[in-house]
Every structure is written in C-alpha cells, then in structure tokens.
Amino acid sequence: MSKPSDSKNDAPPEADTLAFFQDLEPPANDFLQDALSGLSAAPKTMSPKYFYDQKGSQLFDAICDTQEYYVTRTEIDLLQNLIPILNKLAGPGADIVEYGSGASVKVRTLLEGLDNVSSYLAIDISRAHLINACRVLADDYPEIAIGAICADFTAPITLPAISREKGRVVGFLPGSTIGNFAPKDAKEFLARASKMLGEGGALLMGVDLKKDPDILNAAYNDAQGVTAAFNLNLLTRMRGELGAKLNQDNFRHRAFYNGEQGRIEMHLESKTEQTVQLDGKEFSFSAGETIHTENSYKYGLEEFAALAESAGFRAKHAWTDPKGLFSLHWLEVHTQ
Numbered sequence: 001m002s003k004p005s006d007s008k009n010d011a012p013p014e015a016d017t018l019a020f021f022q023d024l025e026p027p028a029n030d031f032l033q034d035a036l037s038g039l040s041a042a043p044k045t046m047s048p049k050y051f052y053d054q055k056g057s058q059l060f061d062a063i064c065d066t067q068e069y070y071v072t073r074t075e076i077d078l079l080q081n082l083i084p085i086l087n088k089l090a091g092p093g094a095d096i097v098e099y100g101s102g103a104s105v106k107v108r109t110l111l112e113g114l115d116n117v118s119s120y121l122a123i124d125i126s127r128a129h130l131i132n133a134c135r136v137l138a139d140d141y142p143e144i145a146i147g148a149i150c151a152d153f154t155a156p157i158t159l160p161a162i163s164r165e166k167g168r169v170v171g172f173l174p175g176s177t178i179g180n181f182a183p184k185d186a187k188e189f190l191a192r193a194s195k196m197l198g199e200g201g202a203l204l205m206g207v208d209l210k211k212d213p214d215i216l217n218a219a220y221n222d223a224q225g226v227t228a229a230f231n232l233n234l235l236t237r238m239r240g241e242l243g244a245k246l247n248q249d250n251f252r253h254r255a256f257y258n259g260e261q262g263r264i265e266m267h268l269e270s271k272t273e274q275t276v277q278l279d280g281k282e283f284s285f286s287a288g289e290t291i292h293t294e295n296s297y298k299y300g301l302e303e304f305a306a307l308a309e310s311a312g313f314r315a316k317h318a319w320t321d322p323k324g325l326f327s328l329h330w331l332e333v334h335t336q
C-alpha cells in the first residue's frame, strides 16, 4: 500500500479538479494470483471485487435501472424520506466517507439534504468510474470538498483531512454492499470502519432484508439479462487482462437464493466439460460445475443490529420502506 498523503500528487490529470485523490489501486498481479487460487479451489471461487472494471461498473449501474432490482429505488426513497431525521443525527458540516461509492448517485440526497456538508470522500476499487463520478460531483457541488481514494476497502485506509470544518464524520455504505461479505468478514470490515471513523463518528448503511425468495431470485435474474452480462464480464476481464484462454459462450449466469445461508449466490456455470488455461496452467470443468462469484447476504433488522454491535458500533436507529424490502441503519462508533 502506498503512503497516505494529504496532497494531490497522486492525481492523474483527469482528477485534478478534485480536492484530494489518492491512488491505492491494487496491483494487477493480485487479480492473476487470486484467479489462480480461486480456480484451484474446490469449489471454484472468485471475489466479487473483480466484477468492477469500467465496463463492470457501467453494467452495475444498468442493473440499478432494471425493473426487478428494487434495491436502488427503494433505498433512494428511504433516504429522501428520512432526510430531516438524518440531518439532525449528522449535524451541520458533516464529512461524508462512502465505501464502494460506484456512480455516487445516492449520496446526492445527503449532499443536498444535510446542512452545509463540508466534504465527501469516495472510496472505490473501480478507478476510472470513481474519477468520472467524482469529477461530476465536484462540478455540481463546488462548495463541498470532493475527494477520492482508489483502493480495496478491505485493506486499512487512513482518512485524509480534506474537510473545511469540524463536523461529524459520517460513513456511508449503501447498496447492501455489506451483504457481499460473509458475516464474520462483515464484522471485521465494520470493526475496521469504526476505527477509521473514530470517536464521534457514525455509519449510515443500506442493508437488504430477508424476504420472499421469488422477489430475490427475480432481482438477480432480470429479464433483460443485465445481471448475467455483469457476471460474465468477469470472464471478459480474465481474457483481456490475464490472457486466460476460455470460451465465454461455454458459461452461463446462475443466481439463486440459498435459504439455509440467507444469501443470494451468483455463479458462472460451465455448460459443458471444458478446460480453461491461465498463466500456463489448465483448469478443468465438468458440465454444471461453477465458479462461485458473489454472495449477497440478507438480514433481519435485529440480526444486523447485533452484528454491528459486535463490531464496535451502537446500533441507534433502523428504518425500512413500507413494503419491508430494504433497511437503513444508523450506527454510532462506541467508545469505552
């Protein structure tokens, strides 16, 4: 990990309108090493963080617009309805830090609805998408210091001081990104976030709820095939960036709710017996064998609050939409 800095020295020209930019993009070799160990594992697996190159991020944005994917519109409605309460909780001059910021769409509700937000720091692994999103925000909100860190948020990150005032540090983790972690890894992530946000800090999180499996299965199997394209983009990346020899048409998208584990699972399923070559090694697939590419854990309200409390937060408030599809949690860093 490169040394944290408060300067913009790391900034490529396209990021020079930002108040801060730090480049901690993981080295390309990490992708190769993780792909080699993931394909060697039984069952075969890959981290969902590898979905997100520029194309993958664009496909995720397109998923958010599908009819079946209730998450984005439900969460935005909830945020808009809760703004008066969130404003009281955050207080004036907040410094907002978003983990896995993507297109930074949802945060606009906070930037516009909270009093005098001082700064917004976006953290994401998808470098070009991150820079583009933050440049647009910097144009749209010139009174707010907009910064970005390209990094893997599972590694320790030191917060830069980019704010202009001394408001509350408010972490933001929408989109149910926390669901991509197994519960024990989610606890570790939250424990690290509580240290990063520090005394007085708070974390606003969007968490997907357990519900009718038909709704969940439809959300991850949209009729237009956008989620399938998003999943299959991982193979495109392996071919393009790692030189993997594979036939993408020999794989299909599979997603289903695993009720026992309380999670959606996404897989790339081999349609046939085949061999994939990567870095001079061969990986054989039987027909029907899969690469497990993502989990999305679903929680009950109390179940998630207990997880957050076990990681060093006080679970202060939780809200759901009227249909009980999605939840927002307000957590505060607990100091002894």
Ligand SMILES: C[S@@+](CC[C@H](N)C(=O)[O-])C[C@H]1O[C@@H](n2cnc3c(N)ncnc32)[C@H](O)[C@@H]1O
Binding pocket: 048, 049, 052, 057, 060, 064, 072, 099, 100, 101, 102, 103, 104, 106, 123, 124, 125, 126, 151, 152, 153, 154, 174, 175, 176, 177
């Ligand atoms: C499910 S999307 C959510 C995007 C956006 N926050 C939203 O709510 O619509 C997850 C986001 O986290 C980013 N991401 C995934 N794994 C990451 C990692 N390990 N480190 C940093 N960013 C990551 C992805 O690039 C993507 O933008």
